[in-house]
Amino acid sequence: MERLIVLSPGKTTAINLAIQCRNIFGKYIKVEPYCFSDDLDFDISSSLVVLSSPSIINDRIQVLIDKGLDYIIGRRVIHHKHIQELLDLPRASEVLLVNDREETTYQAIAQLKALGVNYIKYYPYYPGVDSYPKLDIAVTVGEPRLLPYEAKKIIDIGTRQLDITTLADIAKRLGLIEVLGDNLSSHYLNEIIGLLNQINDDAKEMKIIGNRLNTVANCLPKAILYVRNNGNIIVSNKVMYDLLGAGEKDIIGKNIKDVLPNLSISDDKDNDKDEIVSIGGNTLFVTSNVIEGRDSEDGIIYTFEKSEEIEKNEHIIRRLTTRKAIRTDHYTFKDIIYEANSMEELIKRAKIFANTDSTILIQGENGTGKELFAQAIHSASKRASEPFVPVNFAAMPTNLIESELFGYEGGSFTGAIRSGKRGLFEEAHGGTIFLDEIGDASLDFQCTLLRVIQERQIRRIGGTKEIPINVRIIAATNKDLVREINKGNFRSDLYYRLNVLPLRMPSLRERKSDILILSNHFLSMYSKGKITDINQFINKDAIKALYDYDWPGNIRQLENAMEYLYIIGSEEGMKLNITHLPEYVLNNSINPNKSLIQEVLGDEMIWILNKLMNSNGCGRRHLSELAEKENIKLTESQIRSLLNTAKSLGLVTSTAGRNGTVLTEKGHIAASSSNN
Numbered sequence: 001m002e003r004l005i006v007l008s009p010g011k012t013t014a015i016n017l018a019i020q021c022r023n024i025f026g027k028y029i030k031v032e033p034y035c036f037s038d039d040l041d042f043d044i045s046s047s048l049v050v051l052s053s054p055s056i057i058n059d060r061i062q063v064l065i066d067k068g069l070d071y072i073i074g075r076r077v078i079h080h081k082h083i084q085e086l087l088d089l090p091r092a093s094e095v096l097l098v099n100d101r102e103e104t105t106y107q108a109i110a111q112l113k114a115l116g117v118n119y120i121k122y123y124p125y126y127p128g129v130d131s132y133p134k135l136d137i138a139v140t141v142g143e144p145r146l147l148p149y150e151a152k153k154i155i156d157i158g159t160r161q162l163d164i165t166t167l168a169d170i171a172k173r174l175g176l177i178e179v180l181g182d183n184l185s186s187h188y189l190n191e192i193i194g195l196l197n198q199i200n201d202d203a204k205e206m207k208i209i210g211n212r213l214n215t216v217a218n219c220l221p222k223a224i225l226y227v228r229n230n231g232n233i234i235v236s237n238k239v240m241y242d243l244l245g246a247g248e249k250d251i252i253g254k255n256i257k258d259v260l261p262n263l264s265i266s267d268d269k270d271n272d273k274d275e276i277v278s279i280g281g282n283t284l285f286v287t288s289n290v291i292e293g294r295d296s297e298d299g300i301i302y303t304f305e306k307s308e309e310i311e312k313n314e315h316i317i318r319r320l321t322t323r324k325a326i327r328t329d330h331y332t333f334k335d336i337i338y339e340a341n342s343m344e345e346l347i348k349r350a351k352i353f354a355n356t357d358s359t360i361l362i363q364g365e366n367g368t369g370k371e372l373f374a375q376a377i378h379s380a381s382k383r384a385s386e387p388f389v390p391v392n393f394a395a396m397p398t399n400l401i402e403s404e405l406f407g408y409e410g411g412s413f414t415g416a417i418r419s420g421k422r423g424l425f426e427e428a429h430g431g432t433i434f435l436d437e438i439g440d441a442s443l444d445f446q447c448t449l450l451r452v453i454q455e456r457q458i459r460r461i462g463g464t465k466e467i468p469i470n471v472r473i474i475a476a477t478n479k480d481l482v483r484e485i486n487k488g489n490f491r492s493d494l495y496y497r498l499n500v501l502p503l504r505m506p507s508l509r510e511r512k513s514d515i516l517i518l519s520n521h522f523l524s525m526y527s528k529g530k531i532t533d534i535n536q537f538i539n540k541d542a543i544k545a546l547y548d549y550d551w552p553g554n555i556r557q558l559e560n561a562m563e564y565l566y567i568i569g570s571e572e573g574m575k576l577n578i579t580h581l582p583e584y585v586l587n588n589s590i591n592p593n594k595s596l597i598q599e600v601l602g603d604e605m606i607w608i609l610n611k612l613m614n615s616n617g618c619g620r621r622h623l624s625e626l627a628e629k630e631n632i633k634l635t636e637s638q639i640r641s642l643l644n645t646a647k648s649l650g651l652v653t654s655t656a657g658r659n660g661t662v663l664t665e666k667g668h669i670a671a672s673s674s675n676n
């Protein structure tokens with residue numbers, strides 16, 4: 001043989017393959033490229049012809065074959081060195097694959113896929129194709145000049161080379177196998193080793209990336225699972241293993257439904273979702289994020305967080321962004337002034353309650369110290385350094401209660417702050433919320449409150465997210481809630497939820513022994529420590545009057561009285577007597593032993609009844625004259641209205657005679673008993 005002919009339909013391929021052959025066989029034989037546009041005028045008796053592919057045998061070649069052409073059909077492969085750039089393309093990239101002919105174009109696509117570059121979408125193009133997408137990336141097999149437009153990126157993976165089996169065939173046919181065998185095999189061995197090294201490097205790189213991913217996953221404070229669309233778990237981390245009390249082998253490669261059967265969001269692959277689940281005794285907040293990849297990249301990442309961790313984190317954020325400085329100077333049990341045994345007992349109980357997180361209901365009249373107790377309990381609890389947030393239901397307009405307590409998202413209603421607002425429950429997170437005058441809450445709101453107490457989470461108005469809250473609830477009321485339940489004004493289920501730890505504040509009249517010590521305390525407070533003993537400030541009669549008074553406004557009223565006395569005392573510059581007392585105490589003291597009937601009917605009515613009794617009946621005008629004579633402030637019309645009331649109570653009756661109005665038997669009894 002004198003020549004090695006490389007025959008291909010296109011010139012480029014013929015030349016490229018000829019170069020490949022020349023590199024190997026050039027020392028021993030002349031290598032020449034031929035393409036279809038050439039005259040095939042070589043001497044077939046002294047030539048070995050390598051056909052670039054089986055499909056190129058056309059009539060012209062068939063004639064040569066029939067004449068005894070010595071030929072080899074080449075098998076061709078893509079050189080691994082050239083596909084690196086292709087491997088770097090993002091998954092699901094779309095490329096125009098350009099080659100010289102339909103057959104070779106499809107072959108190249110098939111070979112690239114076989115080589116593992118199967119995550120790219122190939123659009124075939126070869127001369128003669130009319131419709132093709134103008135993609136940014138074009139991949140060509142040594143034929144960049146055939147590209148029908150200017151692509152942004154052209155990757156030329158070079159002409160597919162003759163594979164080693166074809167080359168060995170050629171060597172054998174040329175009688176060069178002895179000479180070239182070793183070279184050939186070592187050349188290809190080198191190539192293969194190069195390829196293996198590259199694969200190895202890639203594998204090493206993959207391993208490093210994998211390790212890095214594991215390190216990152218294991219450093220996360222949250223437990224994570226990355227689950228393929230078919231439910232197979234492919235990534236997890238240490239926190240997750242610890243949470244499940246399981247090892248990697250029990251989780252990786254397993255189906256999520258087997259690992260976490262009670263996770264309902266694993267059924268929903270359409271949207272990112274949140275859910276609360278209980279795993280291994282932990283309440284976990286689970287978030288799922290759908291990964292919108294392609295093919296094998298699709299899946300869901302689940303993160304699991306212990307709800308107390310979320311609370312802690314949210315709390316830190318809240319503290320950092322809190323609207324107002326949090327008051328820490330709350331009352332403590334030491335601030336409660338008392339001597340009465342009933343108070344001693346109450347404080348003992350309240351201190352025990354302070355050690356718990358259970359809901360407390362404080363009932364008692366106005367001004368008895370309900371908020372003082374609530375603050376003292378908070379201060380003595382483990383929440384002392386956290387906020388104490390008071391909410392007064394009697395003072396808050398009904399339409400604002402929900403937004404004040406639960407907050408709202410930006411733009412949820414007219415008048416809302418654009419950025420939204422945290423509610424008082426969120427403000428109180430970690431601490432105590434004091435729901436004062438709870439008996440005044442509307443029935444609708446009671447229902448909402450009941451849900452919040454049960455679920456321990458709130459949702460802002462206009463919001464979709466449930467926010468876990470960790471607050472201690474102390475409620476207070478001056479109303480008799482049982483009576484309110486009977487009247488249909490208060491929900492019994494809420495009452496039982498609130499009344500877990502009950503405290504009943506005694507009124508001041510039930511602990512009159514505290515009047516002195518409290519008076520001293522308030523006087524000392526207003527006088528800035530100058531007056532510490534009321535006995536040096538007011539006389540005995542005045543002190544007795546303070547004891548005799550009922551103090552319907554309780555300690556708050558006593559405090560006001562002491563402030564009043566201190567101001568009067570500073571003016572007078574002498575020891576105060578009974579006349580200096582506030583009018584409400586004074587009135588009570590002048591008539592200390594008012595009869596019950598007098599209390600009920602009032603002084604004016606009793607006066608009228610007495611006059612009627614003494615005069616054996618008289619008219620309205622006469623009563624009016626008598627009132628004027630006795631300096632009693634009663635107008636004729638007031639007398640008329642009082643007589644009407646007396647009539648409706650069955651105390652008097654009108655007569656036709658000049659006696660006008662006379663007492664009934666009942667009226668007689670009332671008048672005489674008022675004189676006892």
Ligand SMILES: Nc1ncnc2c1ncn2[C@@H]1O[C@H](COP(=O)(O)OP(=O)(O)OP(=O)(O)O)[C@@H](O)[C@H]1O
Nearest residue numbers: 335336337365366367368369370371372478555556
């Ligand atoms: N035992 C006490 N020692 C000292 N101060 C007291 C005591 N009890 C109540 N006070 C004071 O009396 C005032 C009223 O108390 P507080 O506001 O706690 O009563 P309350 O029952 O919550 O009243 P309301 O029902 O009207 O809200 C406060 O200034 C409080 O400091």
